[in-house]
Amino acid sequence: MAVHGIDLGTTYSCIAGVDEVGRPAVLRNQEDADTTPSVVFFETPDNVVVGATAKDSAVIEPDLVVSRIKRDMGHEVPRTMHGREYTPEEISAFVLRKLAEDARLVTGETVQDVVITVPAYFGAAERDATRKAGRIAGLNVIDVLSEPIAAAITYGVLNPGQDCRILVYDLGGGTFDTTVITLRGGDIEVVCTDGDHELGGADWDDRLVEHLAGRFAAEHPDVSGPLDDKQTEQQLRRDAEDLKKTLSARTRHTVRVMHEGRVAKVELTREEMEELTRDLLDRTVEITRRTVETARSKGVDGFDHLVLVGGSAKMPAVAERLHKELGVAPRLQDPDLAVAKGAALYAFEETYRRLLGAGEDDRAEEMASRAGLSTEQRRRISGRTIKTVASRSFGVVATDRDTRRSYVAHLVHANDPLPADVTERFATLEDDQSGVDVEVMEQAGSVESEEIADNNLIGRGLLKIPRGKPAGWPIEVAFALDSSGLLHVTARELETGERLELRIQIGGMSEEEVAGSRSALARVHVS
Numbered sequence: 001m002a003v004h005g006i007d008l009g010t011t012y013s014c015i016a017g018v019d020e021v022g023r024p025a026v027l028r029n030q031e032d033a034d035t036t037p038s039v040v041f042f043e044t045p046d047n048v049v050v051g052a053t054a055k056d057s058a059v060i061e062p063d064l065v066v067s068r069i070k071r072d073m074g075h076e077v078p079r080t081m082h083g084r085e086y087t088p089e090e091i092s093a094f095v096l097r098k099l100a101e102d103a104r105l106v107t108g109e110t111v112q113d114v115v116i117t118v119p120a121y122f123g124a125a126e127r128d129a130t131r132k133a134g135r136i137a138g139l140n141v142i143d144v145l146s147e148p149i150a151a152a153i154t155y156g157v158l159n160p161g162q163d164c165r166i167l168v169y170d171l172g173g174g175t176f177d178t179t180v181i182t183l184r185g186g187d188i189e190v191v192c193t194d195g196d197h198e199l200g201g202a203d204w205d206d207r208l209v210e211h212l213a214g215r216f217a218a219e220h221p222d223v224s225g226p227l228d229d230k231q232t233e234q235q236l237r238r239d240a241e242d243l244k245k246t247l248s249a250r251t252r253h254t255v256r257v258m259h260e261g262r263v264a265k266v267e268l269t270r271e272e273m274e275e276l277t278r279d280l281l282d283r284t285v286e287i288t289r290r291t292v293e294t295a296r297s298k299g300v301d302g303f304d305h306l307v308l309v310g311g312s313a314k315m316p317a318v319a320e321r322l323h324k325e326l327g328v329a330p331r332l333q334d335p336d337l338a339v340a341k342g343a344a345l346y347a348f349e350e351t352y353r354r355l356l357g358a359g360e361d362d363r364a365e366e367m368a369s370r371a372g373l374s375t376e377q378r379r380r381i382s383g384r385t386i387k388t389v390a391s392r393s394f395g396v397v398a399t400d401r402d403t404r405r406s407y408v409a410h411l412v413h414a415n416d417p418l419p420a421d422v423t424e425r426f427a428t429l430e431d432d433q434s435g436v437d438v439e440v441m442e443q444a445g446s447v448e449s450e451e452i453a454d455n456n457l458i459g460r461g462l463l464k465i466p467r468g469k470p471a472g473w474p475i476e477v478a479f480a481l482d483s484s485g486l487l488h489v490t491a492r493e494l495e496t497g498e499r500l501e502l503r504i505q506i507g508g509m510s511e512e513e514v515a516g517s518r519s520a521l522a523r524v525h526v527s
Contacts, residue, residue, distance in 0.1 A: 002109045004016065005340050017103070018344055026340055040054055041058070047527070058238075059231055068173075074122075074458070079091065097137045100114075114140070116131070124506050131144050143350060151338045152181045156183050170309040172310035175196070176283075186380050204280060216259060287446075352378075389416060394410065397439040424477055439459075473495075
């Protein structure tokens with residue numbers, strides 16, 4: 001049975017499988033490229049184009065093209081196209097369908113069972129939205145896996161038998177995170193993680209766009225600014241991305257900025273680009289330092305390898321700065337493809353273990369034989385453990401009975417080991433209170449805070465209380481955060497006899513909406 005790993009990226013995505021000798025391999029798309037731009041062009045209500053052609057179309061019809069949708073996952077930020085609203089989950093589902101269909105054309109096998117990766121710093125709502133996007137695309141999502149863990153799996157396979165401590169620096173197109181991981185006897189344990197899901201290579205592109213537009217405006221002050229025209233802006237964004245990539249290999253490059261019949265030749269050196277974006281790199285270094293300090297507080301006082309992941313980590317300034325700051329020579333470990341390959345390996349191993357656990361030894365044996373696994377490889381896979389931590393703190397809104405001040409009572413804290421099961425008791429405020437509004441909150445900033453404004457509301461529900469109960473009547477809230485970072489919340493009223501339980505919906509789309517979207521979007525052609 002074929003299983004696949006998908007790196008669903010902000011700017012580029014890719015899909016990988018396990019070949020006949022047990023090695024991960026990226027499956028190229030119909031355009032014969034390893035990665036597919038995460039761009040969706042709504043050509044008509046019934047035809048959607050994904051990838052390079054969609055990216056090209058952004059210059060001509062920018063209002064019908066959506067990019068960087070990953071930054072909106074877990075948030076209710078719909079896009080209206082041809083009179084229909086599309087959620088971030090639905091738009092991401094189109095990208096997933098493109099990847100799956102291209103893989104089918106390459107292998108001849110239908111893509112069904114997948115592991116989709118997410119940034120380590122993604123919270124419960126974003127992870128839940130990613131899983132739902134996969135289901136809308138018609139896929140069976142085995143698991144949602146943190147990108148640094150996927151990269152560590154790839155690293156461990158490429159460097160077998162090494163026990164080491166790894167700092168993964170993952171600078172993708174739209175997100176950034178750092179994670180300290182230990183590899184011991186093939187087992188993987190996440191020590192701690194930190195990051196910013198609104199910081200990535202796209203921000204370097206934005207800075208270059210502003211620079212190019214500013215240079216044009218200075219040279220041609222008598223015409224409108226390039227960013228006032230959507231088509232010119234889209235062309236500038238393409239030019240900026242190409243400029244960033246070019247300056248990773250060359251020391252200077254010239255861009256022709258064209259707008260309203262005028263042309264400005266803008267030359268930029270690598271040093272000038274690094275100066276323009278220095279504060280962005282500074283932010284990644286600050287987060288990296290914070291991660292190293294957290295790891296030290298947990299008993300990991302250093303690391304053996306610094307692994308760079310994500311396409312934007314290829315910028316020379318990244319390795320130079322990290323080497324200077326940390327004193328360790330960084331390794332570029334297949335930065336564009338390592339995550340998808342690791343996800344494919346994880347999908348394979350997890351499926352193999354589940355088959356053995358379910359007593360389906362024959363199917364597990366067939367799977368291992370098809371991949372050409374040795375007896376030692378099978379033993380290692382069946383025994384491998386992966387331990388991870390919470391990316392953020394989670395809690396509920398509580399109110400002090402004396403001061404009536406509302407605050408966030410955190411039940412799970414950032415970098416707590418997963419899975420985590422925490423139960424805490426609260427109480428009603430008023431006599432004869434008919435219900436309690438349970439509001440589930442997630443840490444929004446870089447540090448935990450009990451201030452409501454420093455947290456995001458990710459779920460809520462009403463728990464009914466029997467009539468006639470006095471103030472201070474006990475209720476119980478239980479948080480279960482699984483190893484994938486998906487949160488399940490249960491609230492109970494504790495009166496003897498009748499037990500009222502409430503499952504709180506985390507994320508924007510309900511299960512019914514997901515099923516409806518899967519059915520409706522199946523009729524849309526994706527190419």
